[in-house]
Amino acid sequence: MSKPLTIADLKTMARRRVPKMFFDYADSGAWTEGTYRANEDDFFKIKLRQRVLVDMTNRSLATTMVGQAAAMPVALAPTGMTGMQHADGEMLAAQAAEEFGVPFTLSTMSICSIEDVRSVTTKPFWFQLYVLKDRGFIERLIGRAKQAGCSALVVTADLQILGQRHKDIRNGLSAPPKWTLNSALQLATRPQWCLEMLRTKRRGFGNIVGHASNVSDLSSLGAWTAEQFDPRLSWDDIRWIKDLWGGKLIIKGILDEEDARAAADTGADAIIVSNHGGRQLDGAPSSISMLPKIVEAVGDRIEVHFDGGIRSGQDVLKAVALGAKGTYIGRPFLYGLGAMGKPGVTAALEIIRKEMDISMALCGKRDIQTCGHDIIADVKF
Numbered sequence: 001m002s003k004p005l006t007i008a009d010l011k012t013m014a015r016r017r018v019p020k021m022f023f024d025y026a027d028s029g030a031w032t033e034g035t036y037r038a039n040e041d042d043f044f045k046i047k048l049r050q051r052v053l054v055d056m057t058n059r060s061l062a063t064t065m066v067g068q069a070a071a072m073p074v075a076l077a078p079t080g081m082t083g084m085q086h087a088d089g090e091m092l093a094a095q096a097a098e099e100f101g102v103p104f105t106l107s108t109m110s111i112c113s114i115e116d117v118r119s120v121t122t123k124p125f126w127f128q129l130y131v132l133k134d135r136g137f138i139e140r141l142i143g144r145a146k147q148a149g150c151s152a153l154v155v156t157a158d159l160q161i162l163g164q165r166h167k168d169i170r171n172g173l174s175a176p177p178k179w180t181l182n183s184a185l186q187l188a189t190r191p192q193w194c195l196e197m198l199r200t201k202r203r204g205f206g207n208i209v210g211h212a213s214n215v216s217d218l219s220s221l222g223a224w225t226a227e228q229f230d231p232r233l234s235w236d237d238i239r240w241i242k243d244l245w246g247g248k249l250i251i252k253g254i255l256d257e258e259d260a261r262a263a264a265d266t267g268a269d270a271i272i273v274s275n276h277g278g279r280q281l282d283g284a285p286s287s288i289s290m291l292p293k294i295v296e297a298v299g300d301r302i303e304v305h306f307d308g309g310i311r312s313g314q315d316v317l318k319a320v321a322l323g324a325k326g327t328y329i330g331r332p333f334l335y336g337l338g339a340m341g342k343p344g345v346t347a348a349l350e351i352i353r354k355e356m357d358i359s360m361a362l363c364g365k366r367d368i369q370t371c372g373h374d375i376i377a378d379v380k381f
């Protein structure tokens with residue numbers, strides 16, 4: 001394929017390069033995938049207001065998220081096992097984000113560790129925390145994020161139990177993984193990917209292996225991970241984390257106005273309106289359809305961020321117009337990473353920036369920070 005022009009182009013390229021089980025891992029939602037599809041489809045229900053003959057020179061997409069500068073209102077979302085889309089994936093994505101000037105969020109379930117990412121970056125990145133049952137491990141993990149200079153902690157609230165994705169089960173992608181002839185065939189047809197993986201030693205969950213008690217190798221890791229998500233997690237735990245961390249705190253996975261108010265009550269700095277990219281509660285509304293209600297409920301008390309279904313810069317513009325101070329992309333950067341490694345992540349960010357810039361100009365605006373409801377012509381969710 002020639003130079004990718006859209007996120008969909010990057011997705012096609014990633015599908016060709018990444019073994020099916022790992023491509024599917026990124027490209028799947030829970031159960032029927034109805035919420036996953038709605039996340040993308042509902043953006044088409046928002047119509048932008050075309051304006052003409054206004055000065056469109058000297059445009060700016062620059063903004064801040066939790067007080068930190070961002071070249072545009074887009075951060076890389078935390079995604080588990082990113083290092084399986086491309087060897088050393090988290091390190092490459094973090095470098096691409098740093099060079100572009102947008103925040104990178106490292107997942108607890110990353111292949112490269114906090115220290116690995118720290119070793120290849122010069123500016124602070126953000127760390128995403130799953131509050132697992134082993135609270136001693138969580139305390140140590142937060143200590144490591146502080147030590148690495150992470151400048152925001154993103155606590156994920158919507159994964160007390162794991163949603164079910166049929167593709168992962170069929171591909172044997174479980175904890176522990178089930179290796180079959182089919183998985184061997186999937187790997188065999190992607191030799192380039194395999195060669196790159198052979199060159200790196202980073203394959204397990206880097207934040208966990210060797211750091212959680214009794215997790216020393218991939219098989220003990222599988223058993224440990226399978227039972228670590230905590231169904232008892234509560235708002236008290238969020239307050240405990242907030243005190244322990246002491247820095248910028250973002251609560252991720254809010255899709256309900258009542259939960260948004262409870263999140264604002266904790267004194268956190270921001271929430272992320274999110275349904276985990278349609279990977280948790282299939283049947284939940286699309287993320288974008290809930291954004292206006294949540295902004296209405298708490299927008300004057302807490303910074304409201306957004307993720308889910310963004311596939312273009314125009315989608316970012318629409319989310320900002322509906323009240324998001326910042327947004328996150330998950331799959332778009334994973335497709336870029338899978339397609340071409342670090343240049344692919346940069347390409348995803350470039351594509352989004354260009355689409356956002358042109359769309360903003362054609363809405364008659366020069367500064368993303370002034371784009372509000374006045375650029376929306378119509379919304380029907």
Ligand code: FNR
Nearest residue numbers: 026077078079080107156276277308309329330331
């Ligand atoms: C995720 N997401 C996620 N969220 C989180 O808080 N911690 C994690 O480890 C992961 N892991 C993960 C893996 C993969 C492969 C995907 C696609 C997503 C959810 C992610 O942060 C974000 O909410 C969604 O990806 C946003 O939707 P889009 O941009 O992918 O449509």
